[in-house]
Amino acid sequence: MIEQLLTKAVLVGILTSGIRLATPYLYAAIGETFSQRSGVLNLGVEGQMLLGAFAAFYVSLTTGNLWLGMLAAIVTGLVMGLAMAFVSITLQAKQGISGIGFYLFGLGLSDLLFQKLMGTVETVSGFRPIYIPGLSDIPIIGEIFFNQNILVYGAYFLIFVAWFILNKTTLGLKIKAVGESPQAADSLGVSVSKVRYFTVTLGGVMSAIAGASLSIALLNVFQQNMTSGLGFIAVALVYFGGWRPWKVMIGALLFSMVNSLQLWVQVLNIPIPSDFAVMMPYVLTIFVLTVTVQRVRPPSALTKPFERGH
């Protein structure tokens, strides 16, 4: 059974889909990294993803324009992100719990709209792989890395952008300061709530794009609860990656590779019960969190609302 997995075609297949399947995790986890770095835990990622996935799919389906679909997802994410920001920053609500509220809201609303506006599962023809002259023709490497659609490339480019912003710009410095020591940042004239509003809203937009990447680039369908926990895993990846974009990417890749392996195990009819195969990524997440989390320290002000003079 191991030999079946070790053929060149299967290995390339596993790696190719592994690279691709990391996309939604990357968008959502990078958005979450920004918001956690500034001290806000957004647990509503899953709900924001579902609404983003629906908005992108529905608009693409009705207008036939994928970019309009993307725009719809971004606007949805913006609204949801602002709502999350208002509740956790201005109203200082407990972040873990309000996030669950936003999750239920997004889960219900995307289901409701799906049933009311579509009723049946439909498909769109989503973003297609982009052929890059030269690169796409390299044997094996080209097939794995350079035969993907625009949202996949975007996700990996985003890792670089996130690293750059967090480490090489004043904005990044402000975000980190607000997450580590809001009092000190405040006394230096940085507006804690402005920075947090920015990061949490950005997180909402990223989550919605993550959802869109599922519904109009990877799977090209919308179904009720189609994310099935993916958004929560993205949050776990942020912890796993120790709040650093590159490590978050490694976590996302590890996770999606295991997922991809699991899919191939099922495709090849290897006699492992599929239920256990599906279970693997989750067991792996818990295991990895157990061995890594202790070594990194979360942002000091994570989940702590900020109030002047306290």
Next chain:
Amino acid sequence: MKKRLQSQSVSKLVDALLPIFATLAALAIGALMLIILGANPFEAYGALIEGAFGSGNALADTIVKATPLLLVGLGICISFRGNVINIGGEGQMIVGALAATALGLAFPEWPGLLLVPLAMLAGFLGGAIWGGIPGALKAYFNVNEILSTIMMNAIAVQLMNFMLKGPMMDPVQASKASRIPQTARLAKAFDLPRLIPTRLHLGTVIAVVLAILVYILLWRTTTGYRIRAVGQNPHASRYAGIDVKRQIVLALFLSGAFAGLAGAIQVFGVNHRMITDGSATGFTGSAGFNGIVAALFGQLHPLGTIPAAFLFGALLVGANKLQRAVQVPSALITVLNGLVVVFVVSSEIWRRHREQKRLTDAMMEQGEGKPPPGIKETAEAEAEP
């Protein structure tokens, strides 16, 4: 002085009513959504109320639906009071139900009077273990419990699918092509007794009794005191000699146990077999999540969770009638539940501000050489909202 006490009792009343305001706000947004979807909100909510309370059977169904919410909610009261966030109710329900059902299937000949209590215990322990693992991981390895409980949910679903399509599968289903993941029907002797000729069963009584016991546990025993102390201030608790790690494990262990019991009661009281559509909700009906909503609505008080669970049971039962009456999918109820959670946690800010004001008032009075009546009251208010 008298006036101040009066204004205090008024603000206490407002505190108690905050969840009601939050729900009304959620219902108002729900009404707006109904209008956008082209439905008459009065007709819709009318149908919802009729569906939930319109007849004896409807009322019984509401109570039956409220029972797992109450049980899960009791567990949530314990863990959230200990400042441990348990999102794993779904998985804990599933594992508890699996343990209880396995016992029932293994010994169909045993007398009900012996097996049913043992099955309930198995459910309790199954859920406890499923909650205890994230508890231990949090206490000893610093693993965020929100994430680990969510992962444990996903693992439990696959475990359930494997068991119900494999070792525990209904022999009838196994021989058919449909292969619905379900177990055989449990022996009739194991059905939880019906209370009156409706679907109402003994499980509800168990849940209400447990609500009282959880209240006693949390506010009348040292165990409960320790859990709450760690929840309010782990550092101070450590200095006071409390084993903080142990309380964290215990809080999640107990929290999971109640969810596991909810799963066992769901099987023995309602379905009489374990059945799913392959998803967690297929078995739990999302009680693992909705129980959180109920507990928050009940202000994390076991006795407050009783009416809260009833209310959300009514929403769930009434949703079907609403769907038929105005053709709006029952998913609307999930939206409303989400909004209630958001509004309830958001409204906490008013309570906190008032508490702070009470404290400063009390301190000012103390400065004038008067006894500080506010301080003790505030401490109590925090412990028993």
